[in-house]
Amino acid sequence: MFGPQLDPAHIRDEDLDEAAQQGERMLAWLETAREELEQVTGAGESPSGQVRARVDANGRVLDVAYGTRALRMGSQELADETLAAVRVAGADAERQIHDLMREAMPGYDPVAARAELEGLLDGEPH
Template structure:
């Protein structure tokens, strides 16, 4: 792996070809990766499985399931269990999306590339930028 040199006089043809191949792989993954990200759903439960939630990777709630037994809870407890299940589903979707990104980067970045922990932190910051207030 070579380091980037901003001076074009020092660019080598083989380095440019390798960079072009990497860029092509990344661009191909962006299309596929976005489809894969869009298909991720997170699941979470609360109240011993009486309240279940499914969310999309963007955090939006796709489904809520409340068992008849959970309907006997007072409204405050039910609301807390709903929020807990949704939060767990969102965490699950985020974990899956981070894993997808980490796996993709491992395939695209050769050994000796950027630190995986640093990449994970950058991905986390990127994903948090899409969170709703």
């Protein structure tokens, strides 16, 4: 998922060793980083600035706060603003997690790894 692209027909023992070492480093990091990951809190604000949200590392909404002018919005606008704030907060939490992962494993690209994993699950090589 990270590192050089491997051709399954030409995998060498060194490639397998490197993949195993990378996997071990990731598992070791996950064990030590659990507490750091649990502390990640993403924050987001709606386009109008009238809705603020916070989410945890899993994207669960921790709280939503409304400004005084939010009460004057129609129900659909308020719903849209709330969803926008939650989405921004989720993206902030994801960015923080990716930063932690990059710090722990130089050269690792969580976005590329996710795309590759999704491709493998969909049966499409990347």
